[in-house]
Amino acid sequence: MTVERGDIPGLCTDAVFERGENCYAEGRIRDRTRGGDTIMATVRGSQLYDLTLSLSAPDFDPRCSCPYDGPGACKHVVAVLLSLADEMPPDTGDQVDALLTDIDEDDLHTFVRDELSRDSGMLDRFLARFGTGPGKSHTEYKKDIDDLFEKHTDQYPVIVDAIDFSQFTDIGEHYHERGRHRQAAAVYRGLVAGIDDNIHLVDAAYDHYAKVFREGLEAFVECVTAAELDPHEREEYEAFLTERSKTGAGPHQAQFERALSMFQSAAGDEPT
Numbered sequence: 001m002t003v004e005r006g007d008i009p010g011l012c013t014d015a016v017f018e019r020g021e022n023c024y025a026e027g028r029i030r031d032r033t034r035g036g037d038t039i040m041a042t043v044r045g046s047q048l049y050d051l052t053l054s055l056s057a058p059d060f061d062p063r064c065s066c067p068y069d070g071p072g073a074c075k076h077v078v079a080v081l082l083s084l085a086d087e088m089p090p091d092t093g094d095q096v097d098a099l100l101t102d103i104d105e106d107d108l109h110t111f112v113r114d115e116l117s118r119d120s121g122m123l124d125r126f127l128a129r130f131g132t133g134p135g136k137s138h139t140e141y142k143k144d145i146d147d148l149f150e151k152h153t154d155q156y157p158v159i160v161d162a163i164d165f166s167q168f169t170d171i172g173e174h175y176h177e178r179g180r181h182r183q184a185a186a187v188y189r190g191l192v193a194g195i196d197d198n199i200h201l202v203d204a205a206y207d208h209y210a211k212v213f214r215e216g217l218e219a220f221v222e223c224v225t226a227a228e229l230d231p232h233e234r235e236e237y238e239a240f241l242t243e244r245s246k247t248g249a250g251p252h253q254a255q256f257e258r259a260l261s262m263f264q265s266a267a268g269d270e271p272t
Contacts, residue, residue: 001037001055003084011059011081012072020078029083036093039084043076050164051076067160067204121167128174128183135175138189141168145194149201158203165191165212172219181227188220189240199249214255221259225266238263 009017023029023043030042037056043049043064051064059073060081068074073081100108116123127135145168152159168191175184195213202209224237241260248256 002088003055003060003081005082005085008078008081008085012074012078013070016068016070016072016075017078019075020073020082023075023079024082029079032080032083032089034089034091034093035096036091039080039089041080043079045076047161049076049161051080052164052166053077053080063162063164063166065161065164067162069162069205069207124171125167125174128171135180135183136186138186138193141187141190142194142197143190144168145191146198149194149198153201157201159201160204162205162208165195165216169212169216169219172216172223176219176223176226181223182233185220185223185227185237188216188223191216192220193240193244196244196248196252199251210251213252217255217259221262221266224263234267 008020012020023045028044030044030048032039032041034040037054039053039055041051043051045066049064049066051062051066053060053062060077062073062077064074064076066074066076068076112126116126124136127133145165148163148165149159152161152163168187172184172187172191175181175187192213195209195216199209199213227233229237238260241256241263245253245256245260
């Protein structure tokens with residue numbers, strides 16, 4: 001898919017489009033890479049912001065780490081889209097495909113093992129796509145989320161950017177698609193619990209965190225509903241939702257209560 005300049009103004013407000021034009025004209029885009037339909041870029045603002053977008057998704061499905069929480073896309077996304085309309089970067093996927101046809105299988109195996117040992121996030125994604133054994137627990141995923149929030153409060157006591165949680169939602173989707181509903185539920189449970197416990201640190205990009213939380217909680221209920229639960233498992237999941245509906249962050253309690261009602265209805269129980 002190509003990016004047409006005339007389509008970009010419809011993705012944002014007029015003011016944001018003008019700021020995006022200025023951002024592009026001032027050379028604030030640090031780098032752009034393309035792998036298939038996925039574009040990754042870094043844009044300089046008050047700090048460096050990372051963003052991704054998909055050339056095949058409706059409205060490009062942009063995700064930017066900046067604190068913008070207004071309507072439509074932010075100025076950094078606009079700047080990158082304008083750059084793509086002028087010149088599309090080469091697809092590194094073609095280069096990788098060419099290498100994969102020639103590389104020695106043992107060398108590739110060694111390389112993959114070495115890289116997985118160095119990158120825990122890559123290992124999680126690898127296991128979600130190909131693994132058959134037990135994966136990480138919901139408490140381990142929650143710790144990963146806690147660590148992300150801690151990383152983003154290294155310099156300041158509050159968070160003003162949009163933390164990218166897509167690595168976790170992608171892992172959950174892979175497990176769910178493969179029918180490993182319990183493992184997918186562990187991912188989403190860790191995600192929503194981590195956001196719930198750390199939301200008090202957020203001081204901007206509220207819509208971003210609300211969207212990730214809502215979709216993560218919906219996915220959690222979908223996964224536990226799809227799993228064939230024994231009575232003990234069912235009680236554990238129900239207890240988690242019940243507790244959070246009473247002790248969770250103020251904006252989240254009603255959503256936990258609604259999720260509990262959906263879970264009980266799917267199990268054929270009367271909501272409490």
